[in-house]
Amino acid sequence: MTDQALSPEETIPGKPTSASRTTLSHIMTGNDTNLLGTVHGGVIMKLVDDAAGAVAGRHSGGPAVTASMDEMVFLEPVRVGDLVHVKAQVNWTGRSSMEVGVRVMAERWNESTPATQVGSAYLVFAAVDADGKPRQVPQVVPETERDRRRYQEAQIRRTHRLARRRAIKELRDRRAAEGIED
Ligand SMILES: CC(C)(COP(=O)(O)OP(=O)(O)OC[C@H]1O[C@@H](n2cnc3c(N)ncnc32)[C@H](O)[C@@H]1OP(=O)(O)O)[C@@H](O)C(=O)NCCC(=O)NCCS
Numbered sequence: 275m276t277d278q279a280l281s282p283e284e285t286i287p288g289k290p291t292s293a294s295r296t297t298l299s300h301i302m303t304g305n306d307t308n309l310l311g312t313v314h315g316g317v318i319m320k321l322v323d324d325a326a327g328a329v330a331g332r333h334s335g336g337p338a339v340t341a342s343m344d345e346m347v348f349l350e351p352v353r354v355g356d357l358v359h360v361k362a363q364v365n366w367t368g369r370s371s372m373e374v375g376v377r378v379m380a381e382r383w384n385e386s387t388p389a390t391q392v393g394s395a396y397l398v399f400a401a402v403d404a405d406g407k408p409r410q411v412p413q414v415v416p417e418t419e420r421d422r423r424r425y426q427e428a429q430i431r432r433t434h435r436l437a438r439r440r441a442i443k444e445l446r447d448r449r450a451a452e453g454i455e456d
Contacts (some may be wrong), residue, residue, distance in 0.1 A: 288413040291421045294332035297362040298325040302356050306428060322346070322395050325360040326374040330399035333364045333372060334411040338399040341371060342435070346395040355383030358392075363421075367430030370408035371400050373428040389429035396431060 275406060300321055310315040311324045323340055330338035359379040366373040378393035403409045449456075 279387055286412050286414040290415045290417050291363055292417060295331045297327045298360045300358050302354050302358060304354055308426060315348055318393055319359045322376045326376050326397040329362040329364055329374050329385040330372050334401035338401045341398045341400045343397045348393045351390045352380050352392055357381040364414045365412045365424040367411050369397055370410055371398050373398055374443055375424055415441055
């Protein structure tokens with residue numbers, strides 16, 4: 275996993291953020307609850323993965339698989355009857371990977387208040403070819419100041435993900451070289 279510059283012949287036209295931005299809406303039912311009677315976190319995570327996958331597929335123009343999901347945050351409980359809107363967009367693109375940012379909003383079925391944010395997450399998708407191998411994606415072209423901020427924040431997360439993976443690999447390699455078994 276390295277950040278490699280694209281050679282000119284590899285360059286494909288960029289795509290604006292708005293070209294793939296997607297909202298998936300769903301009414302929560304009694305099948306979605308946990309033992310407390312509120313909506314199970316895993317149900318929301320599935321919707322988040324679905325919306326992000328749709329965005330990644332739209333942006334990359336083909337199949338894309340979830341490589342990671344991080345910073346999934348649940349801010350408030352979701353209840354049966356709530357209309358949940360899962361809003362997703364490509365924040366950042368690498369060579370074959372895309373960071374998709376997702377915001378989860380809920381309209382309370384029994385309140386005439388605006389939708390409130392109940393969660394958020396960041397997912398990395400890799401675009402893959404017919405053999406499941408990573409393929410190149412169009413660079414995302416941020417259009418607004420908010421898009422540009424999200425792009426810059428995604429770069430910070432990317433740097434931290436790579437650094438963390440590298441540090442853990444180095445630790446494991448060092449322990450293995452020292453003959454330590456766990
Ligand atoms: C994701 C996957 C395609 C990566 O394949 P790979 O052989 O490791 O290829 P690479 O190391 O070149 O990674 C491809 C890209 O994904 C990124 N990536 C891979 N693993 C990642 C991770 N855990 N977190 C963040 N990014 C990751 C790489 O940084 C690289 O990005 P870039 O091309 O923009 O620089 C492969 O691990 C896979 O198929 N995983 C299973 C995915 C899946 O089935 N998801 C559904 C779960 S049921």
